[in-house]
Amino acid sequence: MTGTEALALFERQVDFLSESHYLLLLWSATAEDRSLKYNLTNFFDDLKHLGITRTKQTAVALAEVLSGLRFIEMRDESNRKNLYISRYGALALARLVESRRFESRQSSYLEER
Amino acid sequence: MTIGIGGAGCKIAARLDSEAVLVNVSETELGKVDGGGRRLLASLHAGRGQFKGSRKDPAIGLDAYLSVKRELLPLIRGNYVFSSTGGGTGNGICTGILRDLSEEEHIATEDKTFFALLLPYARLESSEFVSNTSDFLAGPLAEAIDSGNTGNIVLFSNSVKFEQKLSEEDFNAMLVDSLRQFFAVPDKNDRLRLLDGHIDHEDFALFLSKPYFNHFTCFDYDAQQSFEKQLAKHPNPLLLPPENPIEALFLLEVPSGADPTIFYDIVEHFTARNVSPIYSVVENPDIERPFISVALLYSRKPAELVNDFNKIAEKHAQAKVQKSLDQYVTLEKLNVNLADEAKAALKQRGDEEGILDILKRIGRL
Numbered sequence: 001m002t003g004t005e006a007l008a009l010f011e012r013q014v015d016f017l018s019e020s021h022y023l024l025l026l027w028s029a030t031a032e033d034r035s036l037k038y039n040l041t042n043f044f045d046d047l048k049h050l051g052i053t054r055t056k057q058t059a060v061a062l063a064e065v066l067s068g069l070r071f072i073e074m075r076d077e078s079n080r081k082n083l084y085i086s087r088y089g090a091l092a093l094a095r096l097v098e099s100r101r102f103e104s105r106q107s108s109y110l111e112e113r
Numbered sequence: 114m115t116i117g118i119g120g121a122g123c124k125i126a127a128r129l130d131s132e133a134v135l136v137n138v139s140e141t142e143l144g145k146v147d148g149g150g151r152r153l154l155a156s157l158h159a160g161r162g163q164f165k166g167s168r169k170d171p172a173i174g175l176d177a178y179l180s181v182k183r184e185l186l187p188l189i190r191g192n193y194v195f196s197s198t199g200g201g202t203g204n205g206i207c208t209g210i211l212r213d214l215s216e217e218e219h220i221a222t223e224d225k226t227f228f229a230l231l232l233p234y235a236r237l238e239s240s241e242f243v244s245n246t247s248d249f250l251a252g253p254l255a256e257a258i259d260s261g262n263t264g265n266i267v268l269f270s271n272s273v274k275f276e277q278k279l280s281e282e283d284f285n286a287m288l289v290d291s292l293r294q295f296f297a298v299p300d301k302n303d304r305l306r307l308l309d310g311h312i313d314h315e316d317f318a319l320f321l322s323k324p325y326f327n328h329f330t331c332f333d334y335d336a337q338q339s340f341e342k343q344l345a346k347h348p349n350p351l352l353l354p355p356e357n358p359i360e361a362l363f364l365l366e367v368p369s370g371a372d373p374t375i376f377y378d379i380v381e382h383f384t385a386r387n388v389s390p391i392y393s394v395v396e397n398p399d400i401e402r403p404f405i406s407v408a409l410l411y412s413r414k415p416a417e418l419v420n421d422f423n424k425i426a427e428k429h430a431q432a433k434v435q436k437s438l439d440q441y442v443t444l445e446k447l448n449v450n451l452a453d454e455a456k457a458a459l460k461q462r463g464d465e466e467g468i469l470d471i472l473k474r475i476g477r478l
Contacts, residue, residue, distance in 0.1 A: 026468060033471040090477030097468050104468075 013069055014092045019102045020052055020062050021071075025093040027107040028072060028083045034110070040074070040081040042109040049108045114192045116185070117149065119167075119174070119203025121231050122196035124281070128289045129195075134188060138177045138202045139166040155181045155206060167201030169241045171249070174205015181206075186213060190224040198249045199233040199242030211253040215260040225264035225322035229292070230254075232353070234271040235425035243429060247422040255419075258324055258412070265320075265327035265410065267292075268353040268418075291351050295329040298364045298393070298406055305366065305395035308373040312364060312393040320362050320391065325410035328355035334365065334403040336375035340382045344407065353418070358383070358409035361390040366397040366404045375403065 001009075024043055031038035044059035053059060063083060066072040071089030075082050085093065096102060115133040117126025120142055126133035127149030136153045137143045143152045155177035167173035178185075189210060196203035207230070214220065233242035257263045274284040299317040312320075321327075332347035334340075348354055361383050365376045376394045383390045397404070472478040 029468065029471050029475060029477070032475045085472075085475070085477060087477050090472040090475075094469055094472060094478060 010088075010091070013071075014095050017092065017096065018062075020047060020058075021066055022093070022096050022102040023047075023050075023105060023107075024062060024066060024083065025071060025085055025089050025096070026104060027110060029085045029090065029093060030107070030110055032084060034113070036110070036113060037077070037080070037082045038107075038109070039083060042107075043083065046107045046109055050105055114188070116189055116192060116194045117146075118194065118196040118206045119200055120197070121200070122194075122203045123149065125229070125231070125285050125288060126193075126195040128285055129292060130193075136181060136185065136202075136206060138174060142166065153181055153184065155202070167205060169199075169239075169245065170201040171205035171208060171245055172201075174200075174202040175209050176205070177202070178206045178209030182209065182213070185210065189226045190220075191226070193227045193229065195229045195231075197231040197233070198246040199231075199238060200245070203231075204245050204249050208249060208253040211257040211263070214262045215253070215256045217260075217262055220262045222319060222322045225262070225324070227264040227267075227321050229267040229269060231269045231271065231288075234275045235422055236272075237275045238271065240426060240429040240433075243422055243426045247419050247426055250422065251419040261324045263324050264322045265325060267327050267329075269351055270353050273350050288351055291329075291349060294331055294406060295408060298362070298408075301364060301366065301395055301397075302393045305397050307393065308367065308396055309376060309394040310392040312362060312391055316391055317362075320360070320408070320410075323360060323410055325359060325412050326353075326355075327408055327410055328352050329406065329408040331404065331406040334375070334379075334405040336372075336378065336403065340379050344382075355409045356411040357386065358388050358411050360410040361388050361408065363390055363392045363405055363407045365392065365394045366400055366406075367394065368400050368402065369396055369398045371396075371403065379405070 023046070027043065027046065028038050040059060040063055043063060044053075044056045047053045047059055047062075063072065063074060063081075066089065067074050069088070070086055071092050073084045073086055075084065115126045115130035116136065117123035117133050118136045120137065123133075123135040123137055123143070123146045127135060127146050130150075131148055132150040133148075134151045134153055135143055135146055135149045136155055138155050138157060140154055143154060155174075157173060157177040157180065167177065185206075194207070194210070196207045198204050198207070207228070210226075214226070232246055233239075235243045235246075254266070258266070269288060271284075273279065273287070274281070279287070299312055299314045302312045303314075328349060329352070330344075330347055330349035332343065335343065363376075363379060365373075365379065367373055367375070373394050373396070376392060380390060380392065469478065
């Protein structure tokens with residue numbers, strides 16, 4: 001695969017992302033910047049709080065998609081699935097931020113801390 | 114000579130006198146008047162050229178007066194001025210004339226000016242007409258009466274025109290007929306056989322030179338009934354109602370061979386009210402019943418007149434306020450605080466720019 005093809009693939013992957021994916025990338029990066037652990041349950045609670053979903057499966061599916069694309073890393077730590085943004089995830093997030101496709105929304109988990 | 118000022122004044126003056134001098138701010142209006150003699154254009158220049166009219170604004174008429182003052186003031190001496198009080202030209206120019214007359218030390222009897230003023234019908238005419246009239250009555254007219262430098266002032270009212278729904282032409286014709294009837298008094302005195310008393314042109318001119326309001330009327334006189342009741346029953350509907358007279362004049366015409374002494378009852382009526390009338394009793398072979406022309410001079414204070422007009426003007430104003438209240442619509446207030454909006458926008462942008470910083474800080478970019 002050439003660099004151009006790899007870039008085209010990356011573009012298509014970013015185009016595929018939804019607002020919820022964007023929020024997960026954003027919140028996980030923000031949490032890490034503030035030395036906090038952001039786990040799957042926190043993500044589900046935040047989505048629920050914003051009225052985006054009412055089921056944990058959705059949150060899990062969203063996280064698994066990003067994990068599958070290698071945009072985030074899910075680590076089992078102390079019985080929690082903590083979420084960390086990867087270098088590719090950071091590039092995808094930067095691209096989304098520049099394109100202004102989505103608006104940032106507040107994570108209640110991060111707000112409280 | 115007759116001088117007509119403004120739209121209404123010119124029309125009446127031109128109808129009464131084919132030699133009338135007509136004064137107006139608008140050349141177009143002057144051109145529209147049928148009859149009359151010389152036209153005098155009171156010019157007033159605004160920033161965009163000459164005014165085409167005074168727009169119901171007496172201040173414009175008053176300014177325009179300055180352009181004709183030198184010519185007009187000598188013209189009105191000992192003559193008749195016709196004007197309305199509601200509009201801008203008649204009111205404004207008359208205001209100028211009355212103020213100048215008020216300031217004079219003394220005006221000789223033969224130089225006094227007779228003013229015939231046409232007042233609007235307050236109930237139906239525009240509120241500007243009513244308020245202009247109030248100001249005119251309370252201001253220049255009151256001053257002029259106090260100065261004693263005017264002749265008779267006749268207050269015509271537009272009420273008959275509106276109540277009987279008359280065309281302006283018909284109404285003006287009625288008004289002029291009524292004036293002619295009154296002005297004919299000394300001529301009748303000269304022309305018809307004199308039975309008692311006399312009112313010659315000198316007496317009549319002296320009567321007209323007195324600075325009071327004049328209410329003149331005429332009717333068939335029935336000697337069997339009280340004069341007081343008949344007078345109360347037959348006021349001139351074109352004029353404002355009179356007050357108790359200060360001076361009076363009457364011309365009684367009796368048919369040929371009728372008893373001329375019936376006039377004593379009329380004289381008694383006036384003397385009982387401390388008024389010594391000037392009178393003339395003449396024989397008129399063309400009539401079948403006695404006919405009387407009466408003029409009463411009274412000095413009803415303009416303040417009372419002004420009150421009447423003010424009451425109406427106040428009602429107009431209240432009605433306008435009520436209408437505005439009825440039409441008041443509550444508009445939802447849209448609270449847009451630009452500073453907050455700007456902060457929010459900055460914060461949004463800041464967040465997004467901040468993300469890139471975050472990604473750099475955590476070593477992913």
